[in-house]
Amino acid sequence: MRASGLLAVGSDTVMGTAERRGAPRVGAREQQYYRPLWVEEPARRRRLPDPVRTAAVRAVLLIAVTLIQAMVAFLCTMAGSWLAFPMVISSVVSTIAATWGALDVWVTRQVWNQRHGVVSVPSSTARALRRERRRTRRQERAAERAQERIRRRGAAGQLSHS
Structure with missing residues (x-):
C-alpha cells in the first residue's frame, strides 16, 4: 500500500x-x-567574462534595491508617513547609482572586448575578396620571379654582345 x-x-x-x-x-x-x-543542451551564447558578469550582478542588485525604495517611498507618501521624504531622497540617490551600475556593465564589456579581442566571423563576401586579392598577389610575385629568372639566364648564357 x-x-x-x-x-x-x-x-x-x-x-x-x-x-x-x-x-x-x-x-x-x-x-x-x-x-x-x-538533458544538457549546448549554450546558445558564450558565457560572459567574469568582470562583465560581476558588473551585471551589481547592476541588477542596485536596480532591484532602487525599485523597492521607490515603491516604499510611494506607499509612505500615500500613507502620509514621516518616512516619505527620506525615502524619496534615497530613491533619487539610488536611481543615480542604478544608472551608474548599468553604464558600468556597458563600459566593462567594451573594455573587455578591446583588451581581449572579439571573436568575429567575416562574411563570405569579405572572405572571397581576400582570397581573390591573395591570388592576384601570388600571380604578380610569380611573374616577377619568372622575369628575374629570365634576366639572370639571359645575361649568363651570352658569350658576347656583338
Whole structure:
C-alpha cells in the first residue's frame, strides 16, 4: 500500500513502459527504465567574462534595491508617513547609482572586448575578396620571379654582345 501520491509518481518513473502496460515482469533489474532529470543542451551564447558578469550582478542588485525604495517611498507618501521624504531622497540617490551600475556593465564589456579581442566571423563576401586579392598577389610575385629568372639566364648564357 502506498502512503502518498509522491511515492506513486516516484515509483512510476522507475518502472519501464512494458511494466506500465501490464506486460509480465521479467526481472526488476533488467526492466528498469532510466530517464535523466534534465538533458544538457549546448549554450546558445558564450558565457560572459567574469568582470562583465560581476558588473551585471551589481547592476541588477542596485536596480532591484532602487525599485523597492521607490515603491516604499510611494506607499509612505500615500500613507502620509514621516518616512516619505527620506525615502524619496534615497530613491533619487539610488536611481543615480542604478544608472551608474548599468553604464558600468556597458563600459566593462567594451573594455573587455578591446583588451581581449572579439571573436568575429567575416562574411563570405569579405572572405572571397581576400582570397581573390591573395591570388592576384601570388600571380604578380610569380611573374616577377619568372622575369628575374629570365634576366639572370639571359645575361649568363651570352658569350658576347656583338
